[in-house]
Amino acid sequence: MDITQLILDDHAEQRRLFSLIEEINASDVEALEAVWGRLSAFLDAHAEAEERHFYPELLKLGEGANDAENGTVEGETEDAIEDHNKLRDAVKAVAAHKAGEKAWFDAIGEANVINSKHMGEEERQGLTDFRLNADLQTRHDLGVRFAAFQARHITGVKPVNKDPEGYVEKHG
Numbered sequence: 001m002d003i004t005q006l007i008l009d010d011h012a013e014q015r016r017l018f019s020l021i022e023e024i025n026a027s028d029v030e031a032l033e034a035v036w037g038r039l040s041a042f043l044d045a046h047a048e049a050e051e052r053h054f055y056p057e058l059l060k061l062g063e064g065a066n067d068a069e070n071g072t073v074e075g076e077t078e079d080a081i082e083d084h085n086k087l088r089d090a091v092k093a094v095a096a097h098k099a100g101e102k103a104w105f106d107a108i109g110e111a112n113v114i115n116s117k118h119m120g121e122e123e124r125q126g127l128t129d130f131r132l133n134a135d136l137q138t139r140h141d142l143g144v145r146f147a148a149f150q151a152r153h154i155t156g157v158k159p160v161n162k163d164p165e166g167y168v169e170k171h172g
Contacts, residue, residue: 041156
């Protein structure tokens with residue numbers, strides 16, 4: 001088990017769930033709400049699991065990879081936490097609209113754009129950085145904790161935005 005692979009697997013599932021929503025007819029409100037309910041809970045639990053189990057260790061072991069903000073692990077982490085906040089806000093914004101309406105799909109699309117941008121950056125930066133700088137045992141041990149956290153929070157977590165600079169200061 002490797003936390004970087006578990007995060008990649010989660011990213012694939014997030015992409016799959018967003019694409020399912022795109023394929024459901026707007027009149028099938030029950031299906032839209034069910035899939036969105038699962039996806040929104042998954043997004044929140046995934047972000048929180050990363051913030052508890054991945055990013056604190058990345059700050060200790062990483063160096064900043066590829067196009068990391070400021071070329072540093074602190075920069076890539078602050079950017080990731082800020083992305084998580086943007087995504088939490090986008091997920092919350094979906095609730096202001098009725099499932100199946102154009103505004104609802106537009107809000108889902110905005111969440112998808114924010115999430116896709118974040119995942120791409122994380123895959124090039126934090127995950128690459130961790131694979132280069134964390135040993136296999138560390139990646140395994142964190143993977144176990146990450147998987148257990150998500151299993152305990154299968155229905156989601158309370159979404160709470162975090163101060164990116166304060167996060168890095170606390171965990172760095």
